[in-house]
Amino acid sequence: MTTPIVEMRGIEKFYGRIHALRGVNLHVSKGEIVGLLGDNGAGKSTLIKVLSGAVPFTSGEILINGRTVELNTTNDAIDAGVETIYQDSALVPQLSIARNLFLGREITRGPLGRLDQGQMNAVASDLLRRVGITKNIPPTTPISSLSGGERQAVAIARAMYFDSEIIILDEPTNNLGVAETQGVLNFVRDARDKGHACIFIAHNIHHVFQVVDRMVVMRRGEVVADDLSPKTSTIQDVEDIITGEHMAA
Amino acid sequence: MTDEKTSAPTGAAPPREVDFLRRLSATPELGPAILLIVMLVVFTAINPAFISLNNISNALTFTVELGLIALGMTLLMTSGEFDLSVGSVFGFTAVVMWTLINSTALGMPLAFLIAMSVALAIGAINGFFVTRLKIPSFLVTLGMLLVVRGSALWLTSGFPQRTWDAGEQWLAEWLVGDFCIGGAGDFCTGGLRVYMSLIWFVLIAALLHYVLTRTRFGNWIQATGGNPAAARNRGVPIRRVKMLLFMLTSALAGLTGIISSIRVSAANPNSGTTYELEVIAMVVIGGTALMGGRGTILGTVLGVLILRLMRNGIVLIGVPGLAYNIFIGAIILGMMALHSALERRHNEGT
């Protein structure tokens, strides 16, 4: 087996007295989509916030491409190749597609930091075509006039553009219609096929089954299964593991 | 909503009326621009003296001073915060400078620098409370308003400070000097007297417009106000952005206070009272969103002109000056209704 792109080892996280992560191990390889499952409060969001540098962890180790990394800020994580797409906090509705794509990584010229709008718009148009938005949407369109699926597409396009090693999607299919969900799942597959590793979190287990290569289940801050395949497990099996039914049986 | 969008045919041209509304909602300055033109036409029709050069230059002098504060406030509000302490900083900074000049051997330039540092420090404290202690800017800057106004009164025992030896200073000339365009004599007969504050206003407006719309920092300001969590996730230093804008706004309030004190030859510890409200009115009339994310310097310039012309115009057309606030209030309410209707349209993605 090749070295995983991302490896988290023995991650512990306390929020005051709450023990949110209890020695979590997680690895994701190149070209792999891993579904992260678990009931409310299982620790999924906490785990990815740790990986994206948004919250500090108590102990443990994170390796990217086999090397230990310090992820103290979201900038550290982005620089290390970790792109996180949060559901409501991915994009700025008032800003254009191009400006969102380059937010925090703007292309500038001169000492005043003048934006190179021409360059940014050109890259944005190209990206929109590459993620399969064939409709004629100019890159200067504000995000607020895009549909939910188109917004996810922009966020995914951004992760692909910045050559991220791993793309994390926290509930990307929430509140989307049927067609738009399929669109987003396609973008995720596309990202995997271009060599990005992906972590996919969704409460809708049917969406997870459609797109992932492997499933990891968390319960009360621990990983209770990490090698479930949608080919060999049924939805019912996985649901039982999520709720802990399989132990009662 | 979302389905509508994906199924809509993309090539078809929308009806003309929809097209106009869409343009209006994408250009927040259009509403105030139309209002300004209507006001000019109505006031001039009623009293042709309104459009005279003299009237315009008189009207502009005081207005652009307040407008300087409004420019800073525009950026601050775009980032999602506002500052109620600007009126008291306006009064206090001038008092500090003149107290130093009158009671120490410091020259004017040094006293000016110290007073401006005080204004910057006040902005930094506002920023610290808002960004680090996470207290809403309404409460922080309301508290600061009282502290700063109280300090001005305490420092002066409530008496205005003497300012009469300002005239021959080069710094004073730079700040409030005036020159005459096309006129003659000491009174600039037949010409237009332009004060330096107008030059400062135009320069700073142009600079801040450029910063807000064309630069990386401007992008960060809009992102900070539009979706702070998204901005933070992309590594935008939102606390530093807000901190800088609080300091900028406070510095402009202090500078304005000093300019005004030299022009009227008095540094009164009470001056600037309620200016914060007038400044915020200028900004929101121009189309900057009170909740952040969208701001326009051009709109603020229009808002500044609208408030000023209103004050001037209603007197010229014979409405008692005391009724001024009724008109201002009505304009604010009307403009807010317009902007929020447009904002809703915009967000619905029509």
Ligand SMILES: Nc1ncnc2c1ncn2[C@@H]1O[C@H](COP(=O)(O)OP(=O)(O)OP(=O)(O)O)[C@@H](O)[C@H]1O
């Ligand atoms: N900022 C916080 N402060 C204190 N406790 C927190 C914080 N964030 C999460 N927790 C706690 O940590 C535990 C794990 O929460 P987390 O949000 O990671 O769960 P989740 O698996 O993402 O749940 P969901 O499916 O509801 O999103 C919960 O007990 C939660 O209450």
Ligand SMILES: [Mg+2]
């Ligand atoms: Mg969660």
